[in-house]
Amino acid sequence: MFSGLKGKLSGVLIIALIVLLIFISAASLFLGTANIGYVDVFRILLHHIPGLGDQISIDGIPDSAVTIIMKLRLTRVILALLVGAGLSAVGSTMQCLFRNPMAEPGLLGISSGAGLGATIAIFLGLNTTVFGMGATAISAFIGAIITILIVYNISRTGPKISPTVLILAGTAISFMNSAIIQLLMIFRRDRMDYIMLWTMGSFTTSGWNKILILIPFLVAGLSILLLYARQLNVISTGEETAQSLGIEVEKVKRILLAVCSLITAACVSTSGIIGFVGLIIPHVFRLIVGPDQRILLPYSIIGGAAFLVICDTLARVIASPAEIPVGAITAVFGSPFFIALLIRSKRSVM
């Protein structure tokens, strides 16, 4: 039924990919504006492993180096990893669910809703913190959830959702949100730059608080997506077939939509709108391992994580000490890869 790599080979590949992800993450910890020796980075990391910490001393390493590694670089790497995994998994699921190659986490207006929420917070100059989350992030999350609820209710007839209406409503709401964002920017010219930068996405203000908030969303969300991968495979071949095979199509669709929305809302509100990852990474791996969700989803998760860690590292070091918004990097460096892949796969088909 599905083309692509068979079980054994794909098993080896995914282990290789995980090893690579660990390698990339470690490499990212060594790179940055501040010049901290490799040995020192290792010592700092080992010192913070519970149980091992007492044996490894970090005497002689300046406090600032410890802060840079533990509170800046490590949190950024972990956050990039989580967001990359989340967005890519959502993209993969939605492309399959909608049988639409253009589907991505922002398709249903979630990203733009988060953007509008964040813009309102920036516009009003809100400056409160709840559970360690800034007003901007909270407002973004609320905006994302409100948007998806509106889109969902527009496209719902009884318990049934029409994918076409869902996509169209999502697109329309996206445009409306973007327009309101622009309007608000005009009236707060002094805050325009922040709004612009927020919408481009960044991990600059990563911290353990954001990671702790993101982890439950991702662990629960990705588990559910993986659990439903087999049923989604069947649904993607045709809803009637799936129905006749005893799958509760509408229920599965609703669950997947809800999970996708929550993952996206959590990712976008902690890091801003980071495009491309959720659209392209699943396609890259679909070209390599085939469309079987059970195989494709794990690949998308690991691949998305690795890709975003690489992009964020580039964002940090490429124009150091200045930072480039990671959303710009993902597209600029990701698109050529993807186009090359497309051309290759086209040739191998012919």
Added chain:
Amino acid sequence: MKKGLILMLILFALSFVAGCGSTNAPQDINSPEHTGVIKDNNQQKDASKSEETAAYPLEVTDFRGNSVKLAKEPQRVISLSPNITEIIYALGKGDTLVGRTAFCDYPEDAEDAIVVGDFIEWNFETILSLEPDVVFASSLNTEENENKLMELGINTVFLTQIESFESTYEIIDLVGKVLNAQDRADEIINEMKKTVSEVQKAAEGKEKPSVYYVVGYGEYGDYTATGETFISSMIGMAGGNNIAADITGWVYSLEKLIEKDPDIIICPEYAKEAFLQTNGYKELTAVKEGRIYAIDENLIVRQGPRLAEGLRALYEIFHSESISD
């Protein structure tokens, strides 16, 4: 073949990461000295005048109401706003400045300090690696970035921009206190106050021209400093009538501008030529009669020691005469 392709992608990505890392200029990390921010309130204004050797450890309350504790006289200072950089130099403490923003261009010596960001983005890694004893930040950044500074345990003094001319004195006073240059700060403030009263005295009784201050124009939208800004109060102090004084925010419109047809237009140096050429604006009486004046906007927008100079420059434009010292 597919495996080969993946490998290629990976190698390419890695070589990129590695290549970028090696181009970075190394920054040394020496002995650390991070003092935490401790909550307490006791800011005494001008406690004692005689000391140029203030008593450290020193505790000051910043504009956010945070109490900042300094174990010793700061030797490594980072300024996150151009006006604060100017103040640090005016206080004679320029040699302590190790980090600045990309916009800190005055005085020229300040450009030797390492750039740690601009108004919007700060590079926290660079800030930390410079091991500052104290960081001065204005409020011109996002709440998230500001919180991050505190979270990283960086000794930060927030000098929130308040929309009043007088708050400049408070900023200079506090920077002076923190950097053990209280006497010099008092001198600067008195000097500024003297200029201000000279300007105000000179402007008294003179006819008030109507004034428009250009922040943005043309296809990018019309923006000006309206009634709630300190720039607007400066126009008033210098004996002018800001035509936008009756509204708030920054947004204006060309129609309103033409309707009010101000006597004098002030615009930044770089914008003057283009402003004169733009449709609509060239119909303004002030433009036709050549009463559009370019001004070094850094004298007007930066709440620093040169603000009084800016005020004097405004007066001289409004009343076409100079005030002698």
